[in-house]
Amino acid sequence: MQTSTRNTFRCTVARVTQGTVSAEVELALTDGHRLTSVITERSAEDMGLREGSEVFALIKSTFVMLAAGEDPGRISACNQLAGKVSSREDGPVNSEITLDLGEGKAITAIITRKSADSLSLVPGAAAIALFKASHVIIAMP
Numbered sequence: 001m002q003t004s005t006r007n008t009f010r011c012t013v014a015r016v017t018q019g020t021v022s023a024e025v026e027l028a029l030t031d032g033h034r035l036t037s038v039i040t041e042r043s044a045e046d047m048g049l050r051e052g053s054e055v056f057a058l059i060k061s062t063f064v065m066l067a068a069g070e071d072p073g074r075i076s077a078c079n080q081l082a083g084k085v086s087s088r089e090d091g092p093v094n095s096e097i098t099l100d101l102g103e104g105k106a107i108t109a110i111i112t113r114k115s116a117d118s119l120s121l122v123p124g125a126a127a128i129a130l131f132k133a134s135h136v137i138i139a140m141p
Helices: 041-047 113-118
Strands: 007-018 022-028 034-040 054-059 065-068 079-090 094-102 105-112 126-131 137-139
Touching (some): 022 041, 034 041, 079 105, 079 113, 094 113
Antiparallel strands (some): 007 022, 065 126, 079 126
8 A cells, every 4th residue: 555645554443433424433553552533434334444453544744733742731632642753854834743652653744844943843852743533544454
């Protein structure tokens, strides 16, 4: 499977909560990290998603917001992955920031350079990647 999505994670479905229109799918990324995806109920049914299913979670780097430090405060984004900045590449407008999540996992965000500077997102700094459940696309292997 080839995609243009920077953040592609192999996950195991931990739970599927069916709704009338949407389904909430909880994904085990690592021992310490979980992802939540909200997809249509029809998609969950057509894909045959069940506890234990192996899937890929896809998150565009432009969907990922970053908070500096170890506590993002109270926010509505249910996906919050804590890590350390492992790399930063600056362009004239945007910066590409990669967080090391541990266990061989990393997530990349594209944010404005002004935001990267104001948050002091430099290698070694603690940060949290934040994104909405509706921004997590699920693909089957």
